[in-house]
Amino acid sequence: MTEAVKDRVIRVPVELGERSYEIRIGHNLLPSVGPAAAELGARKVAVVTDANVAALHLDTLRRSLAEAGVGISEIVLPPGEATKSFRHLEEVCAKLLEARIERGDLVVALGGGVIGDLAGFAAAILRRGVRVLQVPTSLLAQVDSSVGGKTGINMRAGKNLIGAFHQPSLVLADSSVLDTLSPREFRAGYAEVVKYGLLGDADFFDTLERDWENVFLGGTARMSAIATGCAAKAAIVARDETETGERALLNLGHTFGHALEAAVDYDGTRLVHGEGVAIGMAAAFRFSAELGHCSTGDAERVESHLRAVGLPTRVSEIPGEIGSAAHLLDLMGQDKKVKAGKLTFILVRGIGQSFIAGDVPPESVLAFLENWVRR
Missing domain, CATH: 3.40.50.1970 (Rossmann fold)
Structure with a gap:
């Protein structure tokens, strides 16, 4: 160095x-x-x-x-x-x-x-x-x-x-x-780095696709990636400190991911937070594609990058049982973004183009989950 x-x-x-x-x-x-x-x-x-x-x-x-x-x-x-x-x-x-x-x-x-x-x-x-x-x-x-x-x-x-x-x-x-850090813990943290590219900075995601190996190795690439993520979060927090609006975008992948963590009873041998976020971000892109908000190609590109760095993208990669789609939907009902009992999701129109989707129909979520848990 x-x-x-x-x-x-x-x-x-x-x-x-x-x-x-x-x-x-x-x-x-x-x-x-x-x-x-x-x-x-x-x-x-x-x-x-x-x-x-x-x-x-x-x-x-x-x-x-x-x-x-x-x-x-x-x-x-x-x-x-x-x-x-x-x-x-x-x-x-x-x-x-x-x-x-x-x-x-x-x-x-x-x-x-x-x-x-x-x-x-x-x-x-x-x-x-x-x-x-x-x-x-x-x-x-x-x-x-x-x-x-x-x-x-x-x-x-x-x-x-x-x-x-x-x-x-x-x-x-x-x-x-x-x-x-163990390789697993570093990869799990990298999921949160990728998140900043996916939610609002397509150029950063492009950079990570090209240079992720150097981020893992350390030095300037790692410091720059951390600083980019921190600067993105700092800007959003300064505008919406207590998450009454756009700060919710920082939860891309987390509604799915948190439900999975709860489903395994926070057992870190089965699933750690960043892995849940990785699977959740892949799910958010797939769900967005099913709803017609983004292309299937974007969803596949996201999954490809997450797999390249060794992160899971599917529920089937979690050891053991995680419960039914209905059980996961029930766990999502405890999400902090729920308003008046209605689910709110962070969805995407493409890489770097996230948005807050309020009042997503529960039947649409359940239909997606039925297929998603079997992937």
Whole structure:
């Protein structure tokens, strides 16, 4: 890796008035957590992480914070989607209070989307709101879940149904830590990268089709892809922070994907979030084609790219049973975009041309699902 890449930091602003903040993307940024916490005026921080991430990266944070003169307490949780629960939320809140974390202090979310969502939610409700610094360690979290202030936990009825909007004070995305991810976790995160091309940037999707192997290898291509996704999300969040309108476009593939995650009871050995999103995006394009909104060729092109990088595109690729089409439709009924009991989908008119489709007839969805679950 060249010195230029090692020294480069891409800064993406999230413009939200008094709650504006910055996303910093670069190589080897973990040692900057201490100076960043001090810059934000924190006397002490509570680092929330999981056991896998702690084994790899917690020592680096300890040193960085100690050198910056910032006190630290640590909360280490089990890895996996099941950690986004009331039980672990209560545990985190109790330990934050035990550590006497105050409004002027910081909760540091060190981990992937699960830790970012859980720690962010705990920060949102502790003392009616303390600050959070997001340090995402997965590709999915760096390009998506750490940005925009969505926090929450899961319920058996569905994903992220309990939560709050709570913007971070800063996001530090260290692209070099992604080298510690398993190939499966990196591919799953890449699904969220592709999403930004599919929902509103056809040129970016073209670039990914040509250059995805370099994104996987790292360096400039990886940093640029993360920055492109973050900039796209930041722009949408600045216009629609609490998802009353166009922010819903960021859920392309998620209505299908979240239903699949719920159907496997959030069992990460069977399906992880990014894989659900990949299958969901393929489904969104197929459903759009069936409804006459886009061409079958676009749907096939999307599936071809997802398969090329090793992501699933069909329900049949999920191990075990996922239930009937009617069961999946029922799970979709718990989606956060449901209004007055009516389903809302993110559909497409082509690659880079997503739109919000309200009041999609349930019978059309069920007919599609009947065929889709057998593909």
